[in-house]
Amino acid sequence: MIDKQRLLIDALCDPNGLGKLELMLYNVHTPWHYRYIFHQLPYHISKLEGKRVVCIDCGAHAGLMSDVFLWCGAETHAFEPNPAILPFLRKKFSQAMSEGRYVLNPKAVADSDGEMELFVDDGGVLSQGIRIIGESKEMKSIQKVxxxxxxxxxxxxxxxxxxxxxxxxxxxxxGIIEKLIKEGLHKKIHYIACETHERFFSDGEEKMRKIRELIKSNNIKNIFLDWV
Incomplete structure (x- = not known):
């Protein structure tokens, strides 16, 4: 059984190495079985001898996963449309941005280009439930993005x-996962981790069934639907 308290103590005592990474992963509540992926990332980068290794953080929010990507040495591209969060991200990652290691896109992502209403729940603009898609009867629009x-x-x-x-x-x-698969682009990405939000839709279970069948029928092993 994993002693998470011991893990935190070890991490705090190791501010410049693997312990710091463990603390970051713990802070973002990363599922345990993903940890080996990030343990391997610095080694993966070193093997490629200068080739650009990129991680993409869609829905960056407070930038906790961006922290992990940058700590491991990857060039990081982040997307975050929340106008209340963006000033914090710009300040937090200002040095990495000036060095070209961090690209902050103040935009949402979907399966097509365009402009959509940005909706927010009762948690306000700092909520992690901010979104552009879904049945938003109980949410209010704050602006177009x-x-x-x-x-x-x-x-x-x-x-x-x-x-x-x-x-x-x-x-x-x-829509994004379906398009990635249909265009074969998932084959060019080592790992794809997705948090699903079927609860936002009246046909959410059908959407999940379709995506799971698409992954299974294409024998895809690098798309995971259990990110939290």
């Missing part, structure tokens, strides 16, 4: 090694 076709964006990155794609986009994930 630019939406980026994530598949197009990834293609335009060119010849890079995409190690990890995190998708936590409050309902837009169904």
């Amino acid at each position: 630019e939406v980026v076709d994530l598949v197009r964006y990834i293609k335009e990155l060119g010849e890079v090694d995409i190690y990890f794609l995190k998708i936590d986009v409050e309902g837009a994930e169904f």
Whole structure:
């Protein structure tokens, strides 16, 4: 059995190495079985001898996963449309941005380009439940935001090694995952982790069934639907 208290103590005593990484992963509530992926990331980068290794943080919110990606040495591209969060991200990652290691896109992502209403729940603009897609009868619109076709964006990155794609986009994930698979782009990404939000839709179970069948029928092993 994992002693998480011992893990935290070890992490606090190791501010510049693996312990710091463990503390970051604990802080973001990363599922335990993902940890080996991030333990391997620095080694993976070292093997590629200078090639651009990219991680993509869709739904960055407070930037906790961006912290992990940068600590491991990956070039990080983040998407966050929440206007209340963006000033904090710009301040937090200002040095990494100036060094070209962090790209902050103040936009939402979906399966096509455009502009959509940004909805927020009772938690206000700092809520993690902010979204552009879903049945939003009990939510209020705060503004319109630019939406980026994530598949197009990834293609335009060119010849890079995409190690990890995190998708936590409050309902837009169904269209994104389907398009990634249909265009075969998932084959160019080592790991894709997605938090699903079927609860936002009256046909949410059908959406989940369709995505699971698509993953199974294509024998896909690198798309995980259990991110939290």
